Amino acid sequence: MLPHRDRSALRKIEEELAASDPDFVAALSGGAPPVRSRAWLTTLILADVTVVLMIVVGLLAGSTGMFLWGLVTVPVFVWIHRTILMRKRERTGDDAAA
Template sequence: MLSHHDRTELEKIERSLELSDPDLAAALRDGRRPKSRALRSALLIVFDITAVTLLVLGLVLPDPGVTLCGILALTATVWTHVARHRL
């Protein structure tokens, strides 16, 4: 059991956290992990590079399968970028 002083200090810390970082405070309150934007951005960049590489290889090589994979991957990256900016 916490003393009255400890409870008031914790309430002050909680209010300070809610003012300084409301997303983190909500994540801690709801019990979910905060979203990692850096990891998501890095994965999206890797996917972009892969899609462009597949498309270029498909245009250079006489293989329509690689071209199709590049077009599909590029379509998926565009869709992901648009969906990401709508949030």
């Protein structure tokens, strides 16, 4: 925990920075995407690769079941990607309007 004097100095610096460059402060307050969000995106990309491999291996190996399950999951992943993209656009639109 910082002493009172240091906290006061930091608060003054924050106030001066907010007054002089609000765009910079807004960019810093946004920060990096949460770890949970990045983990979800990584999992989704791995699932996409798996579906593509299911389709390719199903075609090349003559495994009808693997090929069909790959084809069945493609629309599901397209829907998931579209939903994520639309939410991201909504958030960006909300940020621009504010």
